[in-house]
Amino acid sequence: MERDRQALEIAVAATDSAVHKVEAPPPTTSLEKMKTRVKETFFPDDPFRHFKGQPPRRKCVLGLRYLFPVLDWLPYYNLSFFKSDLIAGLTIASLAIPQACMHAHDHNTHMYIYKKKLTHTSFVPPLVYSVLGSSRDLAVGPVSIASLIMGAMLRQAVNPNTDPNLFLQLAFTATLFAGVFQASLGILRLGFIIDFLSKATLVGFMAGAAIIVSLQQLKNLLGIVHFTKEMSVVPVMASVFHNVNEWSWQTVAMGIAFLGFLLVARYVGMKRPKLFWLSVGSPLASVIISTLIVFLVKAQNHGISIIGNLKCGLNSPSWNKLVFDKAYLSVVIKTGLTTGIISLTEGIASGRTFAALRGYQVDGNKEMMAIGLMNVVGSCTSCYVSTGAFSRSAVNHNAGCKTAMSNIVMALTVMITLLFLMPLFAYTPNVVLASIIIAAVIGLVDVPTAFQIWKLDKVDFVVCLSSFLGVIFISVQEGLAIAVGLSIFRILLQTTRPKIVELGNILGTNIYRDIHQYRDAKGVAGFLILAIEAPINFSNTTYLKERMTRWIEEEKSMNEKELDLQYVILDLSGVPTVDTSGISFLIDLKKTASKFDLELIFINPLGEVMEKLQRANKMQGFLGVNSLYLTIHEAVFSCTSFLAERKL
Amino acid sequence: MERDRQALEIAVAATDSAVHKVEAPPPTTSLEKMKTRVKETFFPDDPFRHFKGQPPRRKCVLGLRYLFPVLDWLPYYNLSFFKSDLIAGLTIASLAIPQACMHAHDHNTHMYIYKKKLTHTSFVPPLVYSVLGSSRDLAVGPVSIASLIMGAMLRQAVNPNTDPNLFLQLAFTATLFAGVFQASLGILRLGFIIDFLSKATLVGFMAGAAIIVSLQQLKNLLGIVHFTKEMSVVPVMASVFHNVNEWSWQTVAMGIAFLGFLLVARYVGMKRPKLFWLSVGSPLASVIISTLIVFLVKAQNHGISIIGNLKCGLNSPSWNKLVFDKAYLSVVIKTGLTTGIISLTEGIASGRTFAALRGYQVDGNKEMMAIGLMNVVGSCTSCYVSTGAFSRSAVNHNAGCKTAMSNIVMALTVMITLLFLMPLFAYTPNVVLASIIIAAVIGLVDVPTAFQIWKLDKVDFVVCLSSFLGVIFISVQEGLAIAVGLSIFRILLQTTRPKIVELGNILGTNIYRDIHQYRDAKGVAGFLILAIEAPINFSNTTYLKERMTRWIEEEKSMNEKELDLQYVILDLSGVPTVDTSGISFLIDLKKTASKFDLELIFINPLGEVMEKLQRANKMQGFLGVNSLYLTIHEAVFSCTSFLAERKL
Numbered sequence A, B: 001m002e003r004d005r006q007a008l009e010i011a012v013a014a015t016d017s018a019v020h021k022v023e024a025p026p027p028t029t030s031l032e033k034m035k036t037r038v039k040e041t042f043f044p045d046d047p048f049r050h051f052k053g054q055p056p057r058r059k060c061v062l063g064l065r066y067l068f069p070v071l072d073w074l075p076y077y078n079l080s081f082f083k084s085d086l087i088a089g090l091t092i093a094s095l096a097i098p099q100a101c102m103h104a105h106d107h108n109t110h111m112y113i114y115k116k117k118l119t120h121t122s123f124v125p126p127l128v129y130s131v132l133g134s135s136r137d138l139a140v141g142p143v144s145i146a147s148l149i150m151g152a153m154l155r156q157a158v159n160p161n162t163d164p165n166l167f168l169q170l171a172f173t174a175t176l177f178a179g180v181f182q183a184s185l186g187i188l189r190l191g192f193i194i195d196f197l198s199k200a201t202l203v204g205f206m207a208g209a210a211i212i213v214s215l216q217q218l219k220n221l222l223g224i225v226h227f228t229k230e231m232s233v234v235p236v237m238a239s240v241f242h243n244v245n246e247w248s249w250q251t252v253a254m255g256i257a258f259l260g261f262l263l264v265a266r267y268v269g270m271k272r273p274k275l276f277w278l279s280v281g282s283p284l285a286s287v288i289i290s291t292l293i294v295f296l297v298k299a300q301n302h303g304i305s306i307i308g309n310l311k312c313g314l315n316s317p318s319w320n321k322l323v324f325d326k327a328y329l330s331v332v333i334k335t336g337l338t339t340g341i342i343s344l345t346e347g348i349a350s351g352r353t354f355a356a357l358r359g360y361q362v363d364g365n366k367e368m369m370a371i372g373l374m375n376v377v378g379s380c381t382s383c384y385v386s387t388g389a390f391s392r393s394a395v396n397h398n399a400g401c402k403t404a405m406s407n408i409v410m411a412l413t414v415m416i417t418l419l420f421l422m423p424l425f426a427y428t429p430n431v432v433l434a435s436i437i438i439a440a441v442i443g444l445v446d447v448p449t450a451f452q453i454w455k456l457d458k459v460d461f462v463v464c465l466s467s468f469l470g471v472i473f474i475s476v477q478e479g480l481a482i483a484v485g486l487s488i489f490r491i492l493l494q495t496t497r498p499k500i501v502e503l504g505n506i507l508g509t510n511i512y513r514d515i516h517q518y519r520d521a522k523g524v525a526g527f528l529i530l531a532i533e534a535p536i537n538f539s540n541t542t543y544l545k546e547r548m549t550r551w552i553e554e555e556k557s558m559n560e561k562e563l564d565l566q567y568v569i570l571d572l573s574g575v576p577t578v579d580t581s582g583i584s585f586l587i588d589l590k591k592t593a594s595k596f597d598l599e600l601i602f603i604n605p606l607g608e609v610m611e612k613l614q615r616a617n618k619m620q621g622f623l624g625v626n627s628l629y630l631t632i633h634e635a636v637f638s639c640t641s642f643l644a645e646r647k648l
Helices: A002-013 A030-042 A056-067 A070-076 A079-104 A110-114 A124-132 A144-155 A164-187 A191-196 A199-222 A233-242 A249-271 A273-297 A326-358 A364-379 A390-398 A405-420 A422-427 A430-442 A447-456 A458-474 A476-496 A541-557 A580-595 A607-620 A632-647 B002-013 B030-042 B056-067 B070-076 B079-104 B110-114 B124-132 B144-155 B164-187 B191-196 B199-222 B233-242 B249-271 B273-297 B326-358 B364-379 B390-398 B405-427 B430-442 B447-456 B458-474 B476-496 B541-557 B580-595 B607-620 B632-647
Strands: A500-506 A512-514 A527-532 A567-571 A599-603 B500-506 B512-514 B527-532 B567-571 B599-603
Touching (some): A070 A124, A079 A273, A079 A405, A124 A364, A144 A199, A144 A430, A164 A364, A191 A364, A191 A476, A199 A233, A199 A458, A199 B580, A249 A273, A249 A430, A458 B030, A500 A541, A500 A632, A527 A632, A541 A580, A541 B191, A567 A632, A580 A607, A599 A632, A607 B447, B056 B070, B079 B273, B124 B405, B144 B430, B144 B476, B164 B191, B164 B326, B164 B364, B191 B476, B199 B430, B199 B447, B249 B273, B273 B390, B273 B405, B326 B364, B500 B541
Parallel strands (some): B527 B567
16 A cells, blocks of 8 residues: 555665753853843853953053054054054045045035035044054045035924025034934844845845935036036926026036046946956046146136135034033934934945955944044044945055055045145036046946845845835935835734645655655645744734644645555744744644644754643643654654554 | 764654755736735735625525624524513613613713613614624613713713703714724624634723722712812822712612622523523613612602603704814814724624534624624714623523524614603612622623733733723723733734744754753754744844854854854745845855855745745845755755865
């Protein structure tokens, strides 16, 4: 008979068919378990493992070096390091100077209030970071996305044109909150919160933000005077085409010429790594060339708007300017949180990327403290929120920086330039700065990665797309919230609707695998072998109950089968945890099975699951003698022999 | 040498050591995959499977029976069924009548406005449910918890004492929203949303709500006249002890006597199933006895307050009373949603419990539509939100009901009683009604279950406790929200910090299991065998990367080991899904391993994971020739033979 033949085959396949006992892990107290759990949740990197067994003096040194990573490299610093850092520092300064002008150029928007502050944002935070930060490649400074969001959010509370001073104060206060938030994430070891911004979310978000920033620059690229203050695509485009009469052909021509130059330089620099200086130097070159052109042909009289005179100098400290007024507190905190988390994500991700390239470790929680403190200090010295920008760090890395000293070089260079050479930039045309912004942010639209996401995972692509569309059509914060919400919903859905897979025996072996995945895997007559691939908890027990009952019913009603269904084998190898609802589900399932005259067998419950099964069994005694096996094979083997015996 | 010996042992253990190929599931289009996914998410019960392959006429009949489950039993209804249903119906009516008085008794609180409406709430909804509902045991009517929440939430918008009519209108409107929400959950097949109220949450919530309701009744139990309107423990207790001078000893004595009687009757009824009529009949008996006592001794003149005269009659339809004013819309919708989900949870859970006891199926989504429609109809006929109450359904079930006909019997009995016998209840003392309420809700404090939860799962107990404390100290909605939030956070945390387990070989077999769980499982020299027990996605890749790197580093630095670490084997059997971040993680891990001169081997990727690995491999080619094995044993076996060969 079919069953006997199969039993024989299985018996032959298994020379090791001695039945093994399923064990529970050695007993531990709840307190110990909680300790392990807390450690794994908050200290997965075990930051103090190097301290263990060291003499107190050594511990002290290690502690100082933990708090101030500068001590890791400063004692060993030498001239050859400095040469590399000098070159890298000057290179990133050449990027920072046009960017500083960029932020300063827009007299009529919210950006304008920052004009005198930029010296500092490029100055104080890099100095703080070089002492506290553990990344060697991160180039610190303001990033366009974070400043964009800050401007947009604060404008909801105060008009920067009518009340620039209040606006400025709110910006400092928001920076303070951003810094406090970032540092506390690090201190409370809650760094995993930024992990909820998935790659797909960030790709979509960055692309959307780049489009928004570029669209804002259409004002300068086309020379439009009356421009909307809203951010999303529809009103901006309406504003562009509503004011066609204001377009200035000289401005458009100059803008397209420089944008073309910058994009070509960027493209060449990317294609030929040896020519990367071309893409790095092009923004500064554009600023110098265009300034000269304007100065020589007096283009400001021909419809091209220029930056104009900027007074620059070292600003007084700003801690007395922080505003904690009830009327603005909520908007300031919200702004701080949003910009804080965005800039933190970019900073940490950049730091990790370059650390991985060079093979050193960056401690996420420590980085958060460094970035947070840098912003707290920044907010007291007239700086707004800054972080490690990805693009600038890439340049820093390519230019061969060795330590955080390159940040110090950059800070000093930018300060000197802006302090003493700023008047020279008075003739820089706004349209060229707009081109530089567009050329910089357009690189954030990462089509190949989006395509890869589409290829690999359609749901991730939906997350990516909704993040993108949310940012450009609704708003920056809401777009981000939608994408994060979708990602979390997806995780919950995966738990709520776990996979149940039917397994079959791969003939001639004792291996059992998904019968839909492996053509060689065949169901064993008389057995229904199922595997659940998720934690069993309150969110899915109802589903599992319905689905399993339906499965058993369907299997029972298949009359073509010669043999009756006798055993349901449930492989728990893929169930990492159960909760009380999960245990109730397993008990109920056992009852349902016996109502159908079936025996339910559990295979390989993992540590925690086994422990809870045992405890529940002590209370309610639902497990039979042969309800637990270590492997499917052992279960099938002993049940088959039992049936064969009974028949004889 | 050690390794050779071990290799030999493994070779002996494995007679079936032919290496098997890892296969991907047969290719399907994204559309098909999406279809399967949508089906599993929204139609796990496959409601149309009975329709397949039927002639059109039969399909029509099946469709009607699907929509109106009454057609399932009405054609076969007979006298013996009716006898059973009559007895059950009268029994639950005897519970509903005092409850109706209960709701009507409190002149000075929000409940008072319902007094004339109760005829209907016990009348129309049961009739609707008996046509649409698929449970045979559910006894439909108002439930104390839902009415409590509705009253509490609406009082935030309008004062029931100064504007009782508006309050009444808002209550109907909230009921309408509750019904629409419930029905749409069913129609959109989003029934799984109520699964997020876990058993632990509900145990805590019910206990908390029972305490709150009981505390409210202290007013009547102690005979206090001036009582607070707030709900949470602190102000209520303050109010009780602030008004000690108002306590009436006659009232207290009567209250304690009847409360004692009710509790003893309940206890006896529970202990001896044959005497269950004692607990069922005791409320009605208390009402009759106390009313007689008051009437005979004229107790209303001795400090015992009575219900007084109630005018009762059939109310006009109320659809013209629904209020969609902007000022109240938000509070009404919020109230509808909260009471809707609470009453739905109780209704569905009760229905499922009794269906399981009798061995029939209740379709969750269909039940939602039935309960939702019942409330929509209710809101148009002067009823407030009603559902299937657990306690009353238990009585119905115990009394031997056969079909939903018992609901019709109950509805008619209650209506007749309240229409014609209401004046008899004028002398019913409020204190007895308070005792009935307390005795009823105190049964919701389920200490044994809470203790079981504590025994089984400490985190679940925390959820339960926070739900309980939140309800009694903060507010009903917030307590519930905290508990649900905690439960969801727990699921997310499990995904964010997945378990990584080190596996070892159980000597003499080809089985590999957790070395912490199985004492017989021993690590294999030269191999690090790890298993990840969770989906790999954006929320945990950072953690996994850090944790795995640390694990490899630690293993490498253990110098006691005679043999170098050569292979890292990653068992993916417990990884049901990956997303794009997960794939990047696996690729990165492969790179990290080769940086340490290690070979990384993946074991048994499941269907979806295998598919994505293949697709990523096509794009980036990171998998080597021997990177994939079907079982750990096969991988260990071939790597060991490879090493042995190389040595020769």
